[in-house]
Amino acid sequence: MIRFDQVSKRYPGGKDALSRVSFELADGEIAFLTGHSGAGKSTLMKLVIVMERASQGQVFVNGMNVNRVRSGQIPAIRRNIGVVFQNHQLLFDRTVFDNVSLPLLIAGFQHREIGRRVRAALSKVGLADKERVLPITLSGGEQQRVGIARAVVNRPALLLADEPTGNLDPALSQEIMNLFDQFNQVGVSVLIATHDLDLVARMGKRQIVLHDGRLQEGV
Amino acid sequence: MTSGARAAVTRPRDRFRAWMANHRRVLGETLVGFRRDWGTSLMTWLVLGIALVLPLFLYLLLMNAASISGGFEGKPRISLYLDSGYSAQSGKALAQRLADGNPAELVVYISPEEALAEFQSRSGFGDVLNSLPSNPLPGLIEVTPSDIEPGALRRRASEYESLPGVSMVVMDVAWIERLFALLSLGERLVVALSLVLAVGMLLVIGNTIRLAIENRRAEIEVVKLVGGTDGFVRRPFLYMGLGYGLGGALTAWLLVQISLWFLRGPVELLAQSYQNAYSLQGLGVIETLGVFVASGLLGIIGAALAVNKHLREMDS
Missing domain, CATH: 3.30.70.3040 (Alpha-Beta Plaits)
Known part of the structure; x- marks a missing residue:
């Protein structure tokens, strides 16, 4: 699903955020991306969704070399990737329903299909009764689950999460991780960047460890 | 898992229908937005209307001057x-x-x-x-x-x-020459004034749209991240620009009609004193349509310039 081949990323005037990183995330696999702050986790995520381009090496997503795509093809790639952010990136002037339905509107789904899928996604994250409320009235954990519902509503093949439990207490964090695990069990490939090592240890999944932009893969 | 998700929107006919549905939705949202921010919208319409009305007045003055020369019709x-x-x-x-x-x-x-x-x-x-x-x-x-x-x-x-x-x-050639020179000077003035004010309208609309973009910065970012195309991001702002342009044209048209109504009586009195049944000429259908089309286009272009600039800044 994701393959990095000797990937380096250097920001203008800075040091290497990633240097010669190679790894592969198989179809249907779940893995945690860990490392200290500034180790390059976010940069790696940005390369996958083509927010940044690698300085050297190749990045393949779903068999496509995303380093070479024209900017016009980027939307099509992103529609097949669900992304969950630490700060949710929810629109606070829209209802939960409107937030979650956004990827479907963009992909051009029909009205009835949108309603069906949004309700399915919301009930999957346990917020079926909240579709009419504004996100600001929800708790942090609930807001994060809205973000997850938005990431999966389009049924992407790949789910990325950047510090999804950054602001949550351990019990809520566990709940969120279990959700990701459930999506993985129905075939979605999942890559979660986190520095919550206790949680990662409890989940017992594959770990990809970055240190100063270099890979230290463990199991 | 993924093939089912995409099958609904890959056929060209479905894509076109989805595209149309998106246009309808954006149009609706634009109208709601104008009603919600009616104060700002009204101000913008007035500014654009006043900018449009200046060359229109000059044009009407010229047209009436040409036709006042009686059966002359521009021919000696x-x-x-x-x-x-x-x-x-x-x-x-x-x-x-x-x-x-x-x-x-x-x-x-x-x-x-x-x-x-x-x-x-x-x-x-x-x-x-x-x-x-x-x-x-x-x-x-x-x-x-x-x-x-x-x-x-x-x-x-x-x-x-x-x-x-x-x-x-x-045959008073000098008189004809002078009149022609005056009329063509007036025409040049209309063209020059229109060009200057068109640039002004672009700037006003571009700036208004730029503010709207600032207000929706977060939304644009999210839309881009979940796979929205530049066209999808641009669309609401193009409709907004079109709305401002058409609203400005409507304002200008109303200003012209009010002015004509205001001037008609005195002009007819004046004409009567010359034993002439002259009545003031207003804008014809074609001219009115032209004003609306030109203003609407300027609105769309101004909005496109503002959005494209923002999209370029986001990408870099």
């Missing part, structure tokens, strides 16, 4: 005054000969009696003329040349002067 006429002994019959024959020489042109013979009748009705000297023992006016041939270039007109005039039976040829 050459008057051939005939010898007083020249009979109506030979006058008509001469007119016919001139007309045969230039089939494209209007040649009219006016007999002394017709000339007298017209002069009586127009000049207000009817009573004085009635007191004269005989008709002092000569017969007249009026030629409306197709070539109104002043040099050509002068050549024609000297040609006519040498015709037998013609006592005098009258």
Whole structure:
């Protein structure tokens, strides 16, 4: 699903955020991306969704070399990737329903299909009764689950999460991780960047460890 | 898992339907947005309307000035005054000969009696003329040349002067030249003013849209991250620009109508004092449509410039 081949990323005037990183995330696999702050986790995520381009090496997503795509093809790639952010990136002037339905509107789904899928996604994250409320009235954990519902509503093949439990207490964090695990069990490939090592240890999944932009893969 | 998700939108017909549905939704949201921020919208419409109305006023002034010159219609006429002994019959024959020489042109013979009748009705000297023992006016041939270039007109005039039976040829070339120069100066002024104000409108609309983009910065970011195309991001702002442009055109049109209504009475009074049933001309259907189309286009272009700039900044 994701393959990095000797990937380096250097920001203008800075040091290497990633240097010669190679790894592969198989179809249907779940893995945690860990490392200290500034180790390059976010940069790696940005390369996958083509927010940044690698300085050297190749990045393949779903068999496509995303380093070479024209900017016009980027939307099509992103529609097949669900992304969950630490700060949710929810629109606070829209209802939960409107937030979650956004990827479907963009992909051009029909009205009835949108309603069906949004309700399915919301009930999957346990917020079926909240579709009419504004996100600001929800708790942090609930807001994060809205973000997850938005990431999966389009049924992407790949789910990325950047510090999804950054602001949550351990019990809520566990709940969120279990959700990701459930999506993985129905075939979605999942890559979660986190520095919550206790949680990662409890989940017992594959770990990809970055240190100063270099890979230290463990199991 | 993923194939089912995409099957709904990959067929061209479905894609087109989804695209249309998106346009309908964006149009609806734009209208709701104008109603929600009606204060700002009204201000923008007024600014654009006033910018549009200036060249329109000048254009109308010009149009009315051109048509006030009576049957002139932008074409000079050459008057051939005939010898007083020249009979109506030979006058008509001469007119016919001139007309045969230039089939494209209007040649009219006016007999002394017709000339007298017209002069009586127009000049207000009817009573004085009635007191004269005989008709002092000569017969007249009026030629409306197709070539109104002043040099050509002068050549024609000297040609006519040498015709037998013609006592005098009258054609005020200097007057025609001046009027033409004035009218074309006015036309240039309309064009120049329109261009300057069009740039002004682009800036006003672009700036208004830029503020709208700032307000929706977070939304644009999210839309891009979940796979929205640039077109999807651009669309609501293009509709907004179109709305501002059309609203500005409507405001300008209303201002013109109000001004015409305000001026019509005095203008007709003035015309009456010249024994003329002139009434002020407004904008025709084509001209009105032109204003709306041009203003709407300017709105879309201004919005596109603002959004494209923002999208470029986001990508870099």
